[in-house]
Amino acid sequence: MVPENNEQIGFGGLPADILHLSQRVSDLPTVLDELNSLVTSGIIKDYAIGGGYAVMYHGIPYSTFDLDVLVVLGSEEDFQRLYTYYRNKGNKIENVYIYISTMPVQFLPNYISPLFNNAIKAAQRIEVNGVPSKVVKVEYLIALLLTAFRPKDKIHIIELSKNADMPMLNKILRMLDDGQLLSERLKEVLGHS
Amino acid sequence: MMDNYYLKDSKKFWDTRKKARHSKDKKLISLPFTEKAAMSERIQADYELLRNAKDPSNQFGLGVIPDAINELSIELLFTPLDFEEVLNNAFPFTQELQDNLESSKT
Numbered sequence: 001m002v003p004e005n006n007e008q009i010g011f012g013g014l015p016a017d018i019l020h021l022s023q024r025v026s027d028l029p030t031v032l033d034e035l036n037s038l039v040t041s042g043i044i045k046d047y048a049i050g051g052g053y054a055v056m057y058h059g060i061p062y063s064t065f066d067l068d069v070l071v072v073l074g075s076e077e078d079f080q081r082l083y084t085y086y087r088n089k090g091n092k093i094e095n096v097y098i099y100i101s102t103m104p105v106q107f108l109p110n111y112i113s114p115l116f117n118n119a120i121k122a123a124q125r126i127e128v129n130g131v132p133s134k135v136v137k138v139e140y141l142i143a144l145l146l147t148a149f150r151p152k153d154k155i156h157i158i159e160l161s162k163n164a165d166m167p168m169l170n171k172i173l174r175m176l177d178d179g180q181l182l183s184e185r186l187k188e189v190l191g192h193s
Numbered sequence: 194m195m196d197n198y199y200l201k202d203s204k205k206f207w208d209t210r211k212k213a214r215h216s217k218d219k220k221l222i223s224l225p226f227t228e229k230a231a232m233s234e235r236i237q238a239d240y241e242l243l244r245n246a247k248d249p250s251n252q253f254g255l256g257v258i259p260d261a262i263n264e265l266s267i268e269l270l271f272t273p274l275d276f277e278e279v280l281n282n283a284f285p286f287t288q289e290l291q292d293n294l295e296s297s298k299t
Binding site: 025026027028029053056057059061062063064065066094095096097102104106111112113114117124125126127128129132133135 | 216244248
């Protein structure tokens with residue numbers, strides 16, 4: 001059967017209703033604008049993109065549905081205040097995720113560990129479509145993935161380590177990895193000492 | 194930063210997030226194909242934006258923090274300092290200036 005022109009258009013012959021949904025529109029600049037306004041208004045002190053979006057920034061296409069944001073906060077109470085702020089603003093909140101625009105955002109406070117704290121401090125500045133932001137450096141990203149250490153993290157560590165400053169990574173691990181666990185995991189993944 | 198600032202036991206924190214992630218993954222699996230396709234396109238668009246993100250530290254101007262200074266902040270937090278060494282790392286031109294100064298004296 002030959003479809004009518006208005007039913008199938010362009011690449012892959014996607015049906016029109018799917019094609020309509022698949023217009024490539026990114027919410028990311030809007031979300032980053034919102035994060036910057038959190039800093040300006042003093043709700044958070046600083047932030048850096050981590051998780052799957054940082055993996056993507058460092059060059060690995062990766063399907064992730066949520067944005068992990070490492071945030072500098074004064075205390076656990078400030079973390080609760082962040083949720084209250086968005087609840088009062090009417091944003092959808094689902095489990096730990098706060099929806100900013102259509103993006104589920106997970107905030108990870110710096111008081112989890114010195115690794116998170118330093119990953120934000122050392123984050124690199126970027127501009128996404130004209131919006132200033134910060135993303136964790138590849139060496140810190142590897143250290144954070146070594147903490148999570150899921151099977152997909154191991155694959156990403158191997159890929160990311162190709163572009164990492166390994167002496168810098170080892171320095172970070174020496175300073176922040178008390179029990180040598182992360183260093184051992186790195187050896188396990190990369191297969192050498 | 195004080196040691197007691199950090200969570201003593203982060204297990205509960207991560208367990209909550211693990212459960213939330215599983216619950217979200219389950220929900221995503223059951224989404225209709227059209228929504229999955231739209232989501233996939235959104236992620237692709239985000240990826241393209243991130244890959245085209247500019248690094249403002251390549252420009253000179255406000256807000257530029259050289260890597261060496263970032264490293265300096267790590268050193269300050271966690272290791273005993275040899276200030277001269279750290280400053281030389283942060284400002285590698287210092288030695289050159291010093292050499293020039295000394296040679297100009299002779």
